Structure formats: structure tokens, C-alpha cells
Amino acid sequence: KNKPVFTPSRLVVKYGDPASVICTCQQECLNEIFNIEHSVGKVTINRTTISWNIDNFTDWTARLQCYYNKAAENVSDPDVQCCTVLPLTVYKPPDKVSISFANHTGPLIEAHPYTLQCTVHNVxxxxxxxxIFYRGHSVVGQVQVNNSYGGKPMTHSYTLDVIPHKGEDGAAYWCAAELVLGPEGPQPPPVVISQNMTTTVPKHPGLITINEGNQLKLDCSSDGKPSPSYKWTLPSGSLHRSSILTFESAAAEHEGKYTCTVSNGYWNFTEEFHVKVHGEFYIFTCPLFSDVVVK
Known part of the structure; x- marks a missing residue:
């Protein structure tokens, strides 16, 4: 009842910026001890109002409390203190935001789960x-933490599980870190975005059909750092170690399952190609009638 009142009722200030508030004393605190308890800044008292201001707010643990002490009605009783603590948020936008896959580099395997990781630095x-996680222009998820970390700047990684599907080869993932500071904070809220991370999702070709005699070319090329190595296992059981497998003239012996294993020491994946070779068709003609010569 009759607590002193801060204006604004909540202070949101960017680290290093100036800030100011006013505390107004209500009727009961007139002629009583009235002040703002502060660890930084300076105060100016003008009867029933106190102004507090600072030119450069750099204290992550600052606390402002406006109070008055009222003498007890009985001499033997302690004085009564009435106070209001100002809700205070000191913020700092991140130095940078980066995106990656947790514990994974290189191409993605269709329909396998992966964890996107948005790292927000020094915020x-x-x-x-x-x-906020994006794939192209579409939002795929939003994440916030539930715990308090003491208010000081730190680096934190936010994660989101995704499962790549057909058609996502070449898609760009990115994330944005938005500081949600409420109506007292800057509008629109500060946002820092990451770089684009382009993904590779090798397409599973399924059954490959080719006519006998045509060139058969199977491509298992993939990007990665360091550059990956390749191992092909052919239907005959023989091995080849190139990214592209080529047969100039397909034959029946080339039918079957081809398995390509790609690896660079940090990741590996296997892709299968199933080849069906159609034989050539020949058209024969036979005359129905022959010319008969009678002498």
C-alpha cells in the first residue's frame, strides 16, 4: 500500500547506453526519509520525486530500490520501511550467430534424423x-531456454531436430537470434542472423534402366572437407575407387546392385544403385509369297 512508484515501471537498457528513471513518493511517505538505493549512477531529489540517471550503464548486477522510512507510532517499535524494486534488464546483442549440424559434417542421408545447432555468441x-530456425524462407522451429543464467553475456547453443526428405538437396538452413525484451525494450526486437548452410541430400535413384550398348554412368560424387574417398562394390564383387563409374557399352553382365561408400574420416554414407539392362531387339521379315516362273 502506498509504495513508491517508478516511471517507467520496468527498465530495459542496452549495455553501455545511458539510462534514467523517476521514483515518485506516494502520500504516506511525505516528510519521511525518501531515497533510491543504487549501486551505480546518481540521484537528484526534488521533494516527492527522485531522478536517477547514468551516462554509461555497464553493471550487469545493478539493482535499484526506491524506499522511504516511516517512523513507528510507538517509540519502542522499529521504523517501517516501504520500498519498490525496479525490474531491470541489461541486454547485449550477440557478437555473431552461427549454424551447424551437431556431431555431423558432410552430406545428409534422406529420412535420417539430424540435430541443427544455432550458436549465439556472447549475448x-x-x-x-x-x-528461430529457417529452411529457405520457411520457419522450421523456434527454441528458447527455460532457465536463468544470471544475466551476464555468454555463448549458448540452441538445438532443433530435423529429418531431411526428397527435394531438400541444395536447401539452405539458417537461424536468427531475436532478443525478446518486452514492450519496454527496443522495437522491433534486435535480431542477428547466421550465415546460410547449404545441405547436400544425395538422391536415391532407385532402379536405373538402360538399353544394351548404351553408356552406363553412375555418379556418387559428394562435397566435403577434407575431400572424401569412394569405394564401389559391383555386382560381380569387384571393387573400384572413383567417384564416377562408367561403362561405355552396357551389357547383361552389368545388371545388378552397385554400392557406393563415401567417407572422409569424419563421416560416411552408403548409396545403392540398381541397374537393369534391356537387350537389343531385332526385326526379321519373311516374304509371304515368292515369284514363280513357269516355262
Missing amino acids: APVEKVKA
């Missing part, structure tokens, strides 16, 4: 960050 407060 405060972490609990006010909303990490």
Missing part, C-alpha cells in the same frame, strides 16, 4: 533469446 541475457 545477454540468454533467457531472453529466441532462436
